[in-house]
Amino acid sequence: MSDAVKVTRDGDVALIELNEPASRNAFSQDIRDGLRDAAAALTGDATLRAVVLTGTGGVFSAGGDLKAMLRRHKSGEEYSHDTAKARMEALHDWFKQFCALPVPVIAAVDGPAYGAGFGLAMCADIVIASERAEFGASFAKVGAVPDCNLMWSLPRIIGLQKARELFYTARVVGATEAQALGICMEVLPPEAVLPRALEIAGMMQETSQLAFSLTKELTGRALQSDAETMLKLEAEAQAQCLTSEYHINAIGRFTEKKPPKFNFS
Incomplete structure (x- = not known):
């Protein structure tokens, strides 16, 4: 398992932490690989009852690693339509595994959840947010479309018109508005978010x-x-x-x- 993604177990509950706070837990290759490995390890685990997903350093995830993208373009490395599509399909492979986990997935969101990080949070069944949490579909700012299943998940959570507004404007939604829209279920002080997510997960340890x-x-x-x-x-x-x-x-x-x-x- 990659150091960029820490996976620990407390009984039947798995805690997954994005762990590159210096880059605001952006989707580096190491984080992509770590999430891929975590999804593979948890899929088919008959002892698993719940998963808690969070980020370290007061950030859930800043989304795509734009610095790495720029380096790739400047290096002259071949980055064709087919290459870009293959990278997205590789991401989708493990992302679909997360979405298909047969147990409750709880996202503990503290700080920004932008772009792909927003999509990752929305794959959870329950989202607990801190008072300083922010959600942003920031793709339009860099001439991209929403990914990480966000074009499927967000309209179902907040409605098509509101989802389009967030996609088109790329504006950031604070915790209070996010709760009103249904993006998150509860808003708590930062120090209470992860314990609350783990508390909910712990309630499910003796379930069918x-x-x-x-x-x-x-x-x-x-x-x-x-x-x-x-x-x-x-x-x-x-x-x-x-x-x-x-x-x-x-x-x-x-x-x-x-x-x-x-x-x-």
């Missing part, structure tokens, strides 16, 4: 991985499916859950007046 994975998969499809399709998917998913060992154990504990394993109170 099957139920959570199916809930995440189906809700991810809800906005592009019709009601009839969702009912069929719901019936199949519920049949799997109601015949699972976890469910049988849970209703047994209920009838015996024992506390549930999963307690999100």
Whole structure:
């Protein structure tokens, strides 16, 4: 695992930290490689119950590494249409793995989450932000289009018109406005953000991985499916859950007046 991305475990919860604060956790090749390795390591991990994603040094991520891009252009290195597309597709490979993790992903955003960093935060199921958090789709400033799945995720979170406004203007959204728009769920003092994200993740350690994975998969499809399709998917998913060992154990504990394993109170 790259030093640029630290991955630690506390029981069934994985903490992923972008760890190049000198560059404001921009998407350097080392950070890209570290996130790729983290996604690969966590995919298929049957012991995993939740993931917390954050940045170090008071910055979530400044997005694309513009200095590296400029060096690449000035060096005379071949950077054709095909080369640029291949780099994006390589990024998409591990990004899709993050989005498809069958467990809750919680982003603890302190400071800027710009460009690709904004996209990375939006792949989370829950976003907790600090009072100094900022979200910006800054791509238009450098003549680029939103990436890291932001053109899919942001319209679904805040609506198409508002997403287009943020894309077109590239303006920065502060924590209070971000919460009002639904970009983040809670706004807390900087020192409270990561502990709160870890607290929420810890509540999910005794959960049914099957139920959570199916809930995440189906809700991810809800906005592009019709009601009839969702009912069929719901019936199949519920049949799997109601015949699972976890469910049988849970209703047994209920009838015996024992506390549930999963307690999100």
